[in-house]
Amino acid sequence: MSYRFDVLTLFPALFDGLRQESLIGKALETQIISLALHNWRAFATDRHSTVDDAPFGGGAGLVLKPDPLVKCLRAEVPADSRKILLSPSGRRFDQKLAQQWSQLSGITLICGRYEGFDQRIEAHVDEVVSIGDFVLNGGEVAAMAVMEAVARLLPGVIGNAESLTEESFADGLLEYPQFTRPRDFEGQTVPDVLLSGNHAAIAQWRLEQRMARTRAVRPDLLREPVTK
Ligand code: ADE
Numbered sequence: 001m002s003y004r005f006d007v008l009t010l011f012p013a014l015f016d017g018l019r020q021e022s023l024i025g026k027a028l029e030t031q032i033i034s035l036a037l038h039n040w041r042a043f044a045t046d047r048h049s050t051v052d053d054a055p056f057g058g059g060a061g062l063v064l065k066p067d068p069l070v071k072c073l074r075a076e077v078p079a080d081s082r083k084i085l086l087s088p089s090g091r092r093f094d095q096k097l098a099q100q101w102s103q104l105s106g107i108t109l110i111c112g113r114y115e116g117f118d119q120r121i122e123a124h125v126d127e128v129v130s131i132g133d134f135v136l137n138g139g140e141v142a143a144m145a146v147m148e149a150v151a152r153l154l155p156g157v158i159g160n161a162e163s164l165t166e167e168s169f170a171d172g173l174l175e176y177p178q179f180t181r182p183r184d185f186e187g188q189t190v191p192d193v194l195l196s197g198n199h200a201a202i203a204q205w206r207l208e209q210r211m212a213r214t215r216a217v218r219p220d221l222l223r224e225p226v227t228k
Contacts (some may be wrong), residue, residue, distance in 0.1 A: 002034040004106030007143055008069065010051060010113055012037040014140045015105045024147060027157045033148075040072035052114055065200050069110070069117070072125050081108045082144070083125040086139030087117070090128035093146060095169035097129070101146075102153035109146060111139030138181025174214045174222055176206035 008016065015037055018024050027033045043047050045068070052062035073083065080101040082104055101107050112124060122128060152158050170173040179190040193205045214221055 001105065002031050003102075003104075003151070004078070004081065005033060005035045005151075006038060006073060006081055006106065006108040007035065007111065007147075008038045008040055008077075008108065009111040009140055010039060010110075011039055011138070011140055011141070014040050015144070018144055018147075022148075023157060024144075024151055025152050027154070030156070031110060032154055032156050033151055036076070038072050039165035040069045041221045043068040043071040043075070055115070059115075063115060064112060064121070066120045067119040068122055071150065073108070073110075073124055077108045078106070081106050082127070083108045085110045085112065085117070085122065085125045085128045086130070086142040086146070087112050087128050088133075088135050089128050090130040092133075093129045093131045093142075093149075095149070098146070098149040098153060102150050107146075107150065109139070109143040111143050113138040115223070130167075133184055173210040174218060176209040176213070 007013070011114075015035070019028060019035065024033070024035075028035060031225070041051050045049050045066075050065070051068055052064050055061070055063045077083070082101065085109055086109060110121075130145070131145050136142055153164065158164060164170065179194060183190050191205070192199050196202070
């Protein structure tokens with residue numbers, strides 16, 4: 001059974017590149033995942049297929065109307081799929097959430113647009129999630145980021161499963177620096193320990209590097225409890 005991604009978007013063509021190229025493209029081809037795109041404009045009932053309207057109380061921009069979106073969810077998305085609304089006002093997405101969601105049979109990602117969505121839509125989703133403290137013009141790029149983070153954790157998507165346990169965040173620390181040939185690049189040389197063949201010393205050096213890098217650029221990660 002494929003892991004099923006459902007995506008609600010008013011701009012399905014934005015997903016064309018993702019479907020053809022990249023890790024997602026390959027996982028679709030091998031049927032490890034499936035992707036169903038739903039344009040909820042099809043569920044608008046007026047002559048102009050309106051999906052947004054002016055906010056009650058006034059204010060800038062248009063707000064996504066609840067009815068066409070919720071109708072689309074009911075009609076086209078499996079009832080047991082975890083429904084995630086992408087919004088800068090949501091809980092922060094992280095590797096732990098990606099891991100949790102990769103254990104499910106699929107997720108539904110709902111991409112907002114314009115200035116926001118009618119608050120009553122939240123009653124029809126399981127979670128509201130943000131990919132970071134910045135504002136995108138819509139949820140599509142955020143949905144793609146979530147899809148990639150989840151898909152690469154599924155068995156068979158990444159050739160070398162070991163790289164999953166070694167990478168940044170797998171145990172709450174950032175990754176150690178990596179080097180490949182040449183040994184000397186314009187005067188920058190590879191640390192001697194990596195050429196020593198001493199595996200214990202290399203492991204020790206890498207752990208120290210991870211701690212130092214995490215302390216320097218992401219001290220907040222050291223304060224979080226380590227869960228695995
Ligand atoms: N939509 C707009 N900005 C977003 C963000 N930072 N995360 C998720 N969805 C968004």
